[in-house]
Amino acid sequence: MLRLTDVSFFIGILPAVAAVALLLLMVVVAPTLRWRRWRYEIRPDEVDLQRGILWISRTLVPLARIQHVDTRSGPLQRRFGLATVVFYTAAGANQIPELSAPVAAGVRDRIAALTRFQDEL
Amino acid sequence: MNSEAGPPSGDPGGTPEGTSIDKPSRRLHPAAMLIGALRTVRRWVGALVIPGGAFLASQGFGVRTIIFALAGVIVVAALAAVWGFLSWRATTYVVWGGAFHLRQGVVQKNERTIPLDHVQSVDTVQGVIQRLFGVVEVRVETAGGGGNDPDASLSALSRDAAGTLRREIESSRREPAGTEEEEEAGPDVVRKLATRELLIAGATSGQIGVALSLVAVVSQLFDEFFSEAFVERVVSSFAPRSVTAVLLFAAALGLFAWLLAIAGTVLAHAGFTLSRDGDYLYIRRGLLERREATIPLSRIQAVRVVEGVLRQPFGLAALRVESAGYGENAGVSTVLFPLLPRREVDEFLRAAAPEFAGEPSLERLPSRALRRYVFRAILSAAPLVVVVAAVAVFGLYAGLPVPGCGAGGCGFGTVSLFASEVPVGALLAPLLFVLAGFYGWLQFRDAGWMLSGGRLVARSRILARITTIAPGRRLQSRSVVSSPFQRRLRLATLQARVASGGGGAEVRVVDLGSDAARSLVERLGPVSYP
Numbered sequence: 001m002l003r004l005t006d007v008s009f010f011i012g013i014l015p016a017v018a019a020v021a022l023l024l025l026m027v028v029v030a031p032t033l034r035w036r037r038w039r040y041e042i043r044p045d046e047v048d049l050q051r052g053i054l055w056i057s058r059t060l061v062p063l064a065r066i067q068h069v070d071t072r073s074g075p076l077q078r079r080f081g082l083a084t085v086v087f088y089t090a091a092g093a094n095q096i097p098e099l100s101a102p103v104a105a106g107v108r109d110r111i112a113a114l115t116r117f118q119d120e121l
Numbered sequence: 122m123n124s125e126a127g128p129p130s131g132d133p134g135g136t137p138e139g140t141s142i143d144k145p146s147r148r149l150h151p152a153a154m155l156i157g158a159l160r161t162v163r164r165w166v167g168a169l170v171i172p173g174g175a176f177l178a179s180q181g182f183g184v185r186t187i188i189f190a191l192a193g194v195i196v197v198a199a200l201a202a203v204w205g206f207l208s209w210r211a212t213t214y215v216v217w218g219g220a221f222h223l224r225q226g227v228v229q230k231n232e233r234t235i236p237l238d239h240v241q242s243v244d245t246v247q248g249v250i251q252r253l254f255g256v257v258e259v260r261v262e263t264a265g266g267g268g269n270d271p272d273a274s275l276s277a278l279s280r281d282a283a284g285t286l287r288r289e290i291e292s293s294r295r296e297p298a299g300t301e302e303e304e305e306a307g308p309d310v311v312r313k314l315a316t317r318e319l320l321i322a323g324a325t326s327g328q329i330g331v332a333l334s335l336v337a338v339v340s341q342l343f344d345e346f347f348s349e350a351f352v353e354r355v356v357s358s359f360a361p362r363s364v365t366a367v368l369l370f371a372a373a374l375g376l377f378a379w380l381l382a383i384a385g386t387v388l389a390h391a392g393f394t395l396s397r398d399g400d401y402l403y404i405r406r407g408l409l410e411r412r413e414a415t416i417p418l419s420r421i422q423a424v425r426v427v428e429g430v431l432r433q434p435f436g437l438a439a440l441r442v443e444s445a446g447y448g449e450n451a452g453v454s455t456v457l458f459p460l461l462p463r464r465e466v467d468e469f470l471r472a473a474a475p476e477f478a479g480e481p482s483l484e485r486l487p488s489r490a491l492r493r494y495v496f497r498a499i500l501s502a503a504p505l506v507v508v509v510a511a512v513a514v515f516g517l518y519a520g521l522p523v524p525g526c527g528a529g530g531c532g533f534g535t536v537s538l539f540a541s542e543v544p545v546g547a548l549l550a551p552l553l554f555v556l557a558g559f560y561g562w563l564q565f566r567d568a569g570w571m572l573s574g575g576r577l578v579a580r581s582r583i584l585a586r587i588t589t590i591a592p593g594r595r596l597q598s599r600s601v602v603s604s605p606f607q608r609r610l611r612l613a614t615l616q617a618r619v620a621s622g623g624g625g626a627e628v629r630v631v632d633l634g635s636d637a638a639r640s641l642v643e644r645l646g647p648v649s650y651p
Contacts, residue, residue, distance in 0.1 A: 057603075058602075091598065094598065
């Protein structure tokens with residue numbers, strides 16, 4: 001067994017084990033949890049977004065404040081048939097990521113239709 | 122060619138001029154030529170001063186080079202004057218067909234069209250030159266814009282022409298006044314800043330940091346332009362040789378920065394007058410450059426009552442507004458009034474912006490939030506404390522004379538503590554941590570919130586104590602965020618966003634009870650607005 005220093009095998013392999021564990025966590029565990037926690041609901045008067053594993057946040061955006069809605073789709077997303085819905089208020093943007101493309105288009109159209117009659121900022 | 126029904130005769134700013142599209146457009150006041158010329162000169166001087174100065178220095182300061190330089194200056198001035206004239210001739214404006222049209226450009230001709238109902242305000246600014254000629258600069262702002270670059274700016278118009286333009290633009294947005302008298306009644310003054318209050322505002326503005334950094338910049342420049350040896354001679358002749366000299370020098374520097382801060386405030390806010398005319402607020406302020414700004418009440422998203430560290434002990438506060446599409450940049454609030462007594466704020470808001478008036482008593486944070494506030498304060502103070510303690514304990518650092526410390530230790534001596542000798546400097550760290558913790562307690566005590574009359578009122582302290590009033594129906598979005606530590610203590614943070622400038626600003630309550638947060642988020646929903 002290769003011995004670079006005076007350290008025993010099991011201690012020497014610790015950093016490698018830690019790296020693999022971290023990788024598993026970031027690639028497999030965390031995204032699954034995050035996906036499970038992502039929820040959205042489009043009510044007649046506002047959009048309700050809930051997300052987060054450790055830092056849980058719930059955001060409500062009144063439809064009256066949404067100025068316009070986009071769907072966005074990068075190359076990787078397109079390969080899997082996904083899109084992100086982004087809606088803009090005067091104070092910034094909010095998004096619903098990684099919806100299937102038809103669902104994303106439907107959400108975009110639904111929000112756009114519901115905000116049509118709003119004239120306030 | 123059309124003749125037009127323009128502004129009253131005898132008004133040089135309203136020369137009628139037909140255009141090829143039969144629009145009766147108007148020119149700027151001739152003073153615009155001078156302003157344009159000066160702007161051109163300033164641009165060119167900025168570009169040429171360093172290479173020009175270097176060139177002159179290399180040629181020596183003989184008579185010939187001075188004449189050469191003077192000739193150059195005259196040429197530049199003449200060219201600038203010609204350009205100023207050409208720009209003036211090329212600039213015309215008109216209100217026609219429900220829009221404001223501005224034509225500009227000598228070489229590249231631009232026409233800008235702003236539909237009248239996109240115009241948010243028509244502001245006037247009076248710089249020194251405009252004052253000399255009795256004219257004003259008019260800036261037409263739209264809702265999406267703001268920022269330092271107004272959407273359309275006319276550099277010189279006579280007061281009459283400016284008034285006519287303003288009436289033409291605004292008449293399409295507001296209901297026409299009932300009678301002639303109503304229209305000429307004009308806005309009512311809500312409050313005017315007295316000179317005494319102006320000086321107090323300058324003295325307590327806490328902008329000393331800005332002034333100090335200015336001093337630092339100047340000293341940097343000083344370094345660059347003068348040779349090492351020269352600087353060393355100056356410094357060694359002025360350098361402080363003792364502790365008291367260092368302190369005096371620091372005090373003098375601080376005093377100078379403070380005076381600069383006062384000067385800055387006086388320049389910006391002299392004669393600050395807030396008036397209201399129905400749904401519009403008018404702000405006039407400025408010493409050299411006189412500004413007149415309009416804030417439509419419907420665009421105000423939130424009002425902030427700012428009690429600065431130097432002002433709160435005297436019961437004073439400043440008022441700022443977050444205004445949609447108006448203001449310098451995203452999230453930078455505009456001054457509504459620079460200084461007034463805290464107890465007069467409610468009465469002031471009732472007169473100026475009644476939607477934001479009303480001072481409900483605030484709900485405090487639950488006591489389990491205290492330890493988080495204290496912890497956060499200590500955590501943010503930690504780096505500073507560590508540095509200060511290290512300097513105090515280990516004496517000299519990079520040759521810097523530390524008060525009371527000489528080579529090999531600090532002169533304050535040691536203190537006998539727990540049967541060992543502890544340098545006084547080492548006690549500094551725990552003391553600073555205690556102070557930080559106390560500040561955290563202060564922040565906890567000052568935090569509060571309330572939902573009253575459809576308005577979210579939130580108070581917090583970072584340095585200044587700020588109370589924010591935001592009507593629920595103006596919020597762009599609201600969130601409840603909780604970290605695992607907060608969840609363990611049944612706490613959460615409420616974040617509401619309002620529109621401000623070209624972007625957004627936040628109203629935040631950190632560490633309130635999670636039930637309260639949840640119920641607040643629901644109650645702030647669309648149901649609460651008409």
